[in-house]
Amino acid sequence: MKLAFSTLGVPGMPMADVARLAAGAGYHGVELRAHPEEPVHPGIGADERARVVAEFRDAGVEILTVAGYVRAAEAGPDEPVLAGLRELLELAHDLGARYVRVFPGGGEQSPEEADATAARRLAAAAPRAADLGVRLLLETHDSHRTGADAARILGLVGHGGVGAIWDVMHTWLGGEDPATSYPALFPHLGYVQVKDIASAEDTTPLPLGEGVLPLTECVELLSREGWDGWLCWEYEKRWYPRARELPELLAPGREHLLRLLTDSA
Structure with a gap:
């Protein structure tokens, strides 16, 4: 598996510094x-x-994802959402990124309404994503926190240009164990976001x-399932300014993930 981290952990850092930090800590993307x-x-x-492309290329680091904030299921007209998806895809x-991250954002709508809205919009954007060689990934998050939730939408889309990000915190907070999340998401899985927190009540990021x-x-x-994709550490420093600084944690975090991979081999 390849390892990446999110710039959510280093808010505002110039891209040249991000690229050097990733390379120095041994991350692939x-x-x-x-x-x-x-x-x-x-x-x-x-x-x-x-x-930006040149800075990452010179550092030998891949830009894995453009992590956007479009909410595919949010209430309202389709066109503003579709316009946001087009901008992110372009x-x-x-940037040469493989993926665009989107959120569900269904709010107070019924699950059926939110599912249909998100599926309609993602299906409409999927051909353009395929033309550009980019895949739209719906993150397990907010209104669709579990793998089963996300899979309902993705099953309705039915297009390879749209898939999923498995955020392990949100599926856990949704009461879904990994043995349930994985088979629900596997047909759609782009990559896995890893992180750690103290408890369901305290989601301050931890090493x-x-x-x-x-x-x-x-x-x-x-x-065990032979999945050989990306693990991306999403350390939410942006929302928790008192959390420890990510740069000092990156190398130990990489070593921890490598130990888990070695022990599970």
Whole structure:
């Protein structure tokens, strides 16, 4: 498996520094948080996009994902959501990223309504994603926290250009164990987001292996099933400013994941 981390853990860091940090800590790739408060987002121009590509290429680090904030199931008209998806897909294509991350965001709608809305929009965007060589990934999150929740939408989409991110915290918070999440998500799985927290009540990010999330079980399951994709550490420093700084944790976190992989081999 290949290892990445999210720039959510290093908010505002210049991309050249992110690329050097990833290379120095032995990570293969980076998930870029695509928000206007970050250096990379859909509003940057062609020259800046090319500069980011060069910085990561020179460091030998892959841009894995453009992590956007479009909510596929949110209430309202389709066009603003579709426009947001198109912008993210173009950005990912220009950066050479494999994936675009989207959220469900169904809010207070019924599950049936939210499922249908998200599926309709993702299906509409899927051909453009395929044309650009980018895959849209729906993260297990908010209104669709479990693998079963996300799989309902993805089953309705039925297009290879749309898949899933398995966020192990959200499936756990949703009461779903890894042995249930994996088979639900496997037909659609793009990659797995790993993290650790103290408890369901305290989701402050912790170094990998110091919290309660079933990381060992997840990695053992993925290894046993022969899954050979990406593990991406999403350390949510942006939302928890008092959490420890991610750069000092990256190398130990990598070693922890490698130990889990070695022990499960």
